[in-house]
Amino acid sequence: AQRVTQPEKLLSVFKGAPVELKCNYSYSGSPELFWYVQYSRQRLQLLLRHISRESIKGFTADLNKGETSFHLKKPFAQEEDSAMYYCALSGGNQFYFGTGTSLTVIP
Amino acid sequence: DTAVSQTPKYLVTQMGNDKSIKCEQNLGHDTMYWYKQDSKKFLKIMFSYNNKELIINETVPNRFSPKSPDKAHLNLHINSLELGDSAVYFCASSDFANTGELFFGEGSRLTVL
Numbered sequence: 001a002q003r004v005t006q007p008e009k010l011l012s013v014f015k016g017a018p019v020e021l022k023c024n025y026s027y028s029g030s031p032e033l034f035w036y037v038q039y040s041r042q043r044l045q046l047l048l049r050h051i052s053r054e055s056i057k058g059f060t061a062d063l064n065k066g067e068t069s070f071h072l073k074k075p076f077a078q079e080e081d082s083a084m085y086y087c088a089l090s091g092g093n094q095f096y097f098g099t100g101t102s103l104t105v106i107p
Numbered sequence: 108d109t110a111v112s113q114t115p116k117y118l119v120t121q122m123g124n125d126k127s128i129k130c131e132q133n134l135g136h137d138t139m140y141w142y143k144q145d146s147k148k149f150l151k152i153m154f155s156y157n158n159k160e161l162i163i164n165e166t167v168p169n170r171f172s173p174k175s176p177d178k179a180h181l182n183l184h185i186n187s188l189e190l191g192d193s194a195v196y197f198c199a200s201s202d203f204a205n206t207g208e209l210f211f212g213e214g215s216r217l218t219v220l
Binding site: 032034036038042043044045046049084086088090093094095097099100102 | 138140148149150152155157162163197199201207208209211212213214
């Protein structure tokens with residue numbers, strides 16, 4: 001079964017500290033992995049996707065097929081990073097979302 | 108030039124009423140979705156339509172009925188509203204042939220009293 005797991009429901013870090021949001025997945029084929037972000041009372045928007053291998057707002061995520069992980073990282077957290085983050089998997093014309101991690105960056 | 112738009116953004120109604128939420132996308136995408144985000148921020152797929160044809164219908168009460176008059180529109184009609192239906196409903200669209208990215212609307216916050 002296809003599944004996306006985000007083990008941390010809540011995560012708090014201090015401004016300037018590194019942050020890592022964990023995501024593990026299970027999928028029988030070759031999935032595409034995404035991170036979506038939802039700022040307070042806004043729509044979900046794409047943060048980054050694994051095939052583009054780019055850094056957005058200082059965030060990066062590497063797809064580790066051996067560990068079936070797609071953790072989101074940023075070396076220095078900023079207050080404006082406080083938001084809800086969803087890991088998502090696309091496969092077979094369907095999207096599967098994790099339960100989300102609420103990140104709070106403490107000033 | 109909003110890509111995915113939903114109306115209304117806020118909806119407050121009494122239990123037992125019937126309500127609809129409309130969604131339109133101007134991206135030319137073939138696939139549209141309805142997601143429900145509950146108070147714990149869990150995001151759950153409800154329906155998916157591809158070229159006006161239903162392809163995903165998760166375990167959703169049959170009080171919820173999606174309607175797609177054309178591939179740019181996917182409306183959600185809810186009958187006999189219950190307290191547990193209070194949530195934020197997001198419409199989304201995607202173009203799997205190219206980017207596979209989901210584009211979301213701003214959400215419609217439904218409150219059932």
